[in-house]
Amino acid sequence: MTPWNEQTDIVIVGSGVAGLSAAIEADQAGASVIVLEKMKITGGNTRISDGGLAAPGNYLQKERGVEDSPDLFYEDMLKAGLGINHPHLVRIVADRAAEAIDWTRDVLGVPYLDRLDRFGGHAVARCLTTINHSGADLIRAQRAFLEQTKVDIRTRCLMTRLITDSSGAVTGVEIRDGYTHDDAKSGTAHTIRARRAVVLATGGFGNDIAFRMLQNPKLDETIKTTNHRGATAEGLIAALKIHAAPIHLSWIQVGPWGCADETGYGRGASFASYSVYPAGILVDPATGRRIVNEWADRRQRSEAIFRTGHECIGLVDGKGAEKAADSLKSCLKIGCVKPFETLADLASAYDMPAGQLEATVKSYNQMIDEKKRDEFGKPLEQDAFPLKTPPFYAIRLWPKVHYCPGGVGINEKAQVIDLDSRPIPRLYAAGEVCGGIHGASRLGSCALTECIVFGRIAGRQAAALQPGESV
Secondary structure: OOOOOEEEEEEEEOOOHHHHHHHHHHHHOOOOEEEEOOOOOOOHHHHHOOOEEEOOOOHHHHHHOOOOOHHHHHHHHHHHOOOOOOHHHHHHHHHHHHHHHHHHHHHOOOOEOOOOEOOOOOOOOOEEEEOOOOOHHHHHHHHHHHOOOOOEEEOOEEEEEEEEOOOOOEEEEEEEEOOEOOEOOOOEEEEEEEEEEEEEOOOOOOOOHHHHHHHOOOOOOOOOEOOOOOOOOHHHHHHHHOOEOEEOOOOOEEEOOOEOOOOOOOOHHHHHHHHHHHHOEEEEOOOOEEOOOOOOOHHHHHHHHHHHOOOEEEEEOHHHHHHHHHHHHHHHHHOOEEEEOOHHHHHHHOOOOOOHHHHHHHHHHHHHHOOOOOOOOOOOOOOOOOOOOOOEEEEEEOOEEEEOOOEEOEOOOOEEEEOOOOEEEEEEEOOOOEOOOOOOOOOOOOHHHHHHHHHHHHHHHHHHOOOOOOO
16 A cells, blocks of 8 residues: 555646646635645746637627627637547537636636737637736636635645556555756655545646657757746656546647747747737748738648748738737837838848838738738738838747647546546546647637636536545
């Protein structure tokens, strides 16, 4: 038998928005909870995200009369995912997304900006953004809520093993207490018994170069990432070792808004997401021509940039830049976005063919003014911005590893499943560590929504178990 150092009802591994959502629900259901975070601060990738959440039928859509539905959201997610998404999981996200937004606002007190965005791959504007344009708003609200509970949140605790009994049920975790990310052998061995269940919320592996290259050798160290340092595969590997089903591990998403002049997520990615792609164009500096539908999903835009073999230029005019005015100010200050009074000056700065950029912009504006069909399929009749108002702003874009749609398999109850699609007793999962929801490509602003939806499910389901109960 395993010698336990301590015990609790539920152990949650990971402290991003999925893990903390599970912790809140489990606590409210009366379970004792320990949350383990391997880094020295909580929040994971949520903390450094842009704070966007997509939901059909959300409160801002209702206020502004935007027509949307869970069915339309469901279809958008399947289309972006190339239809390899697991439909029953997508259905849950689509049906419960608006409820998740309401929960963050009404129960946790998360404030949102008074803006509604439409990003690539979404049929309508359905994306909300937290007040400071950061996922840290969510983490702060969750931590504040949990401070009023008995939930025990511990940092610098790396899970090294999921412990099971002779029947295969998960009974607890082995950790390195006092772990330091720069030293894999740091910390003291410690075991925690989970009387009811373990919830895995360890996130993705976008910053684990060795593991991601096992899945896709093209994503080597030359491809940077937006992820935080701790976005590595230990939690996923621990689940695979006890026969969790691996789902879509090789479908690793790169973000087409990655700024070539910054490390990590940076400031430019936000400007590209909220201004350049919705209101501007993407051009190949070698030709001065557009290369893709700027409202296509992330996979399509990234692949178009990769096909050129070099950084491309995102271009927007003064009016379009107003969609992300605060972000623009930051980007101009650090120099990752550059202003130009004329298109000729912009073309010269990036060695574009003389006159071709002007011809591209003229043709683009004419299509909008005359309501012509775009050769790339961009729906120019829907809120498209002609590029006519100087100054013109440019940013160099090269995709960065951003999200891992693949992970362990789960069912509708957030139970981790094995290779026979049977639940692994007393093991649940939520967030980016799970596979199947997004398929080949995740739509923008869907990650935080999905984390909350399944985090809440995992917390409630885990708390509903009786100590020692298998399913």
